[in-house]
Amino acid sequence: MTQTQRILVTGATGTVGRQVVAELLDRGHEVRALTRDAAKVSFPAGVEVVEGDLTEPDGLATALEGVTGLHLITFGGAAFIPLETGPRLLEFARSAGVRRVTVLHGGGPTPLEDAVRADDGVDWTVLMPVEFMANALEWADGIVATGEVREPFVDRLSAMVHEGDIGAVAAVALTQDGHGGQEYVITGPEVLTVGDKVKTIATAVGREITLIELTQEQAVAQWQAEGLAEDVIGFLLMAYGNTPEVDRTVSGSVEKVTGRPARTFAQWAADHADAFRGQS
Numbered sequence: 001m002t003q004t005q006r007i008l009v010t011g012a013t014g015t016v017g018r019q020v021v022a023e024l025l026d027r028g029h030e031v032r033a034l035t036r037d038a039a040k041v042s043f044p045a046g047v048e049v050v051e052g053d054l055t056e057p058d059g060l061a062t063a064l065e066g067v068t069g070l071h072l073i074t075f076g077g078a079a080f081i082p083l084e085t086g087p088r089l090l091e092f093a094r095s096a097g098v099r100r101v102t103v104l105h106g107g108g109p110t111p112l113e114d115a116v117r118a119d120d121g122v123d124w125t126v127l128m129p130v131e132f133m134a135n136a137l138e139w140a141d142g143i144v145a146t147g148e149v150r151e152p153f154v155d156r157l158s159a160m161v162h163e164g165d166i167g168a169v170a171a172v173a174l175t176q177d178g179h180g181g182q183e184y185v186i187t188g189p190e191v192l193t194v195g196d197k198v199k200t201i202a203t204a205v206g207r208e209i210t211l212i213e214l215t216q217e218q219a220v221a222q223w224q225a226e227g228l229a230e231d232v233i234g235f236l237l238m239a240y241g242n243t244p245e246v247d248r249t250v251s252g253s254v255e256k257v258t259g260r261p262a263r264t265f266a267q268w269a270a271d272h273a274d275a276f277r278g279q280s
Contacts, residue, residue: 005175006030006066008098010054011073013041015134016104016127019167020071020174021047027171034063036078053077057088064096069174074106074113082106086115094121100180102127102170123180125173130187130247131160133268136197137275143201143209144278150212152219153240154194157248159187162263165254172257185251189262197265204269205276216241 007024011017012033024031025046032048035041043049050063054076064070070093076083083089089112093101103116105128116124139149166186173179192200195211202209214222216237223233239247254262274280 004029005068006032007069007071007174008032008034008050008063008067009071010034011071011104012043014073015132015163016129016166016170017071017073019164020170021167023164023167023171024174027175029171029175032063032067034060054083054089055081055085057085057092060089060092061096064092064098067093067096067098069100069102070098071170071174072101072103072112072116074103074110082110083112086112090115090119090122094119098122100174101125102173104166104170105129123177125170125179125181126183127166127170127173128183128185129161129163129166130185131158132166133160133162133188133265135160136201136265136269137272139198139201140275140278143205143276147208148210148212149194149198150214150222151194152214152216154211154213156240156243157191157193158243159191159248159250160197160265161186161188161254162265162268165258165262169254169257179257184253184257185246186253187249187251187262189250189254189264191248191250192265200265201269201273201276204266204273 007029009017009020009031012021013035021031021033021043025044032050033043034050034052036053038049038051052060052063074083075081099122101116101122101124103113103126105126113126142148142150169184169186198209198211220233
């Protein structure tokens with residue numbers, strides 16, 4: 001039985017942060033969630049909510065009191081700019097007695113992650129998840145309205161990961177020894193095409209869903225109509241048209257770290273079926 005510990009979770013309202021909070025609670029730990037405005041957020045019972053901003057680390061002394069583990073994101077502030085405050089944050093963390101730090105990889109090199117990797121005063125772990133299963137929620141409106149999914153590069157492969165498994169890996173690394181200095185690529189247990197995902201959702205909701213393959217030009221036009229920035233569109237064309245090997249290879253990290261298999265997309269789709277029925 002792991003001794004109860006107090007963990008500070010930053011980015012606690014995000015897709016991954018909420019899962020880190022939930023997993024720590026399930027494991028019997030005390031959770032302190034950092035937010036810029038406590039009046040605008042809601043967390044499960046038992047979560048201590050504290051206000052603070054990672055862009056202003058001098059104001060985080062109270063939030064770090066009595067904390068043994070710290071989960072960090074690499075972007076902060078209302079504009080979600082890359083954080084330059086890593087060294088100062090880590091200085092405060094060490095002074096407060098923080099032993100373990102996890103950092104959610106931001107998709108590329110960032111100043112905060114660089115600072116964490118260079119710090120030998122804490123046991124740090126870098127979490128590097130591939131595509132989130134939650135990204136499939138982007139299809140929900142189209143499925144509800146027309147029964148269709150419209151995507152380019154439908155044969156692209158993804159070892160997409162359940163966001164709950166990212167939270168589980170983080171919770172273990174934050175509360176148990178043996179994960180210091182590690183970089184975990186976090187994937188699901190299988191490699192799927194877009195067609196595989198659509199069929200899985202169709203099974204979960206009990207209705208037929210049609211997959212329509214877009215040309216690259218049609219996809220760009222659709223993304224522009226949705227208001228995506230040009231740099232985001234460029235990234236999607238690269239990621240979908242030439243998916244890096246790491247994103248389409250099962251890593252086994254979830255089972256290695258947590259002791260249980262990674263959750264499947266079928267499990268995720270069953271849990272979120274109402275979203276594709278227009279019921280949430």
